[in-house]
Amino acid sequence: MKHSMKRIMIVLTILLIVSTSFIYAITPRSYYGNTSKYYKWDSSSIKCYVDSTITSTFSTSVCNSIKAGLTAWNNSDAPAVTFTTSYSNWDVLAEAGDYGSSGWDALCTTSCSSLSNNIYIEDYAIIDLNTYYLDNYLSVNNLWRAICCHEMGHAHGLAHNNNEDSIMNEYTTGYYNYLGSSPHFTAPQYADFLGVNAIY
Amino acid sequence: MNKKYLIILIAVIACAGLFAYPKANAQRSRNTVVVSASWHDHFFSAEEMAENSDIVVGGVLDSSYTELRGNLVFTRSQILVERVYAGDCAEGTIIEVLQTGGDYKDHHTAPISESPLIEPSTKYLLMLSLTEPDDRFGQYYLISGGYQGMVKVSEYPAEEDLNGAFDPVFDMKH
Numbered sequence: 086m087k088h089s090m091k092r093i094m095i096v097l098t099i100l101l102i103v104s105t106s107f108i109y110a111i112t113p114r115s116y117y118g119n120t121s122k123y124y125k126w127d128s129s130s131i132k133c134y135v136d137s138t139i140t141s142t143f144s145t146s147v148c149n150s151i152k153a154g155l156t157a158w159n160n161s162d163a164p165a166v167t168f169t170t171s172y173s174n175w176d177v178l179a180e181a182g183d184y185g186s187s188g189w190d191a192l193c194t195t196s197c198s199s200l201s202n203n204i205y206i207e208d209y210a211i212i213d214l215n216t217y218y219l220d221n222y223l224s225v226n227n228l229w230r231a232i233c234c235h236e237m238g239h240a241h242g243l244a245h246n247n248n249e250d251s252i253m254n255e256y257t258t259g260y261y262n263y264l265g266s267s268p269h270f271t272a273p274q275y276a277d278f279l280g281v282n283a284i285y
Numbered sequence: 286m287n288k289k290y291l292i293i294l295i296a297v298i299a300c301a302g303l304f305a306y307p308k309a310n311a312q313r314s315r316n317t318v319v320v321s322a323s324w325h326d327h328f329f330s331a332e333e334m335a336e337n338s339d340i341v342v343g344g345v346l347d348s349s350y351t352e353l354r355g356n357l358v359f360t361r362s363q364i365l366v367e368r369v370y371a372g373d374c375a376e377g378t379i380i381e382v383l384q385t386g387g388d389y390k391d392h393h394t395a396p397i398s399e400s401p402l403i404e405p406s407t408k409y410l411l412m413l414s415l416t417e418p419d420d421r422f423g424q425y426y427l428i429s430g431g432y433q434g435m436v437k438v439s440e441y442p443a444e445e446d447l448n449g450a451f452d453p454v455f456d457m458k459h
Contacts, residue, residue, distance in 0.1 A: 091290055094290035095290065098290075182354070182356075182357075183354075183355075184354045184355060184359075185354060185419055185421065185422040186383075186416035186417065186419065186422070186425075186427060187354075187359070187385055187427075188322070188324065188325055188383075188385075188428065188431045189322035189323060189324055189325055189397070189431060190322075190323045192320060192321070192322050192323075192385070193320070193321050193322075194318060194319075194395065195321075196316060196317070196318050197316075197317045197318075197319070198317075200317070205317055213355075213357065218325055232323055239319075239321045244321065245399075255323075255324055255327065255399070255431075256323065256324040256325070257323045257324065257325060258327070259327060
């Protein structure tokens, strides 16, 4: 009896360690990674303004792909993204520009103004798409969708990871390989939902 | 005997809880800005990065200036090359490295979290890629792999230890 109890305890301990390590390994981190700090929206919905640098520049299909990427997290616990045509009341601004050879395809700038219990509350986020690189792929609609989904992941509070099955990989071809056969993620994956749902 | 393992189990659960649960913190902070990029290039090892870089050098910041592209500020750091490991570059020359972030008049762009701006009085090992000539922005170097090709060092390593100096970049991420 004593021995069976001992075995159960050992098995339970091993299971706990393995499962904790597994979940930790596959879950995308919040921006502040291991320091237990997060940032997040303090709202159930946020408004996104797609700037004329996108709507006046790109084809309807590219614009639709961008919008699909921006709303790709709407079936997670993150705030639902809706679009606004009013520049005066956006939470997320999406814009595009030729920033030259910068080393990055897209950028997300997030501003937070308060901290409570290690949770930063977001004021706004700005997503910039660098057409210097991306204009070469105007016919690859899903690339635009993937990049905007990735950047909105940052806007929702997720950091990069090196999970091959995540839209939050740190380099573009790591989640949408426009140069090869895989991966071709255009939406959050299982690990991404785990990460974002842990924040909200 | 059972009690002993029960205590171990409780200790493991307690440690997991401490690891996962955010500590209470009453501090308040204003205007915390986080910038993240979807990097255009990426490498899986220092060897691969070195092969795909135009120059590999050791150097220090000589001076820097900023410029505005759209709404974003970029910093051009003039690096005094003190050691050349590979590529067409001479010791004692100044090269220009571009990074995102900086202040320009009333514009401010926070540096990308993974790629802090090059600091003065600090020795760096740099694996760099030369950009294509551009009528608007000229030609300059970018840090290979976005941020991967830049590490701070106290002394420049011997050539055979060069790749090892970049291990922390790859160990951290993989």
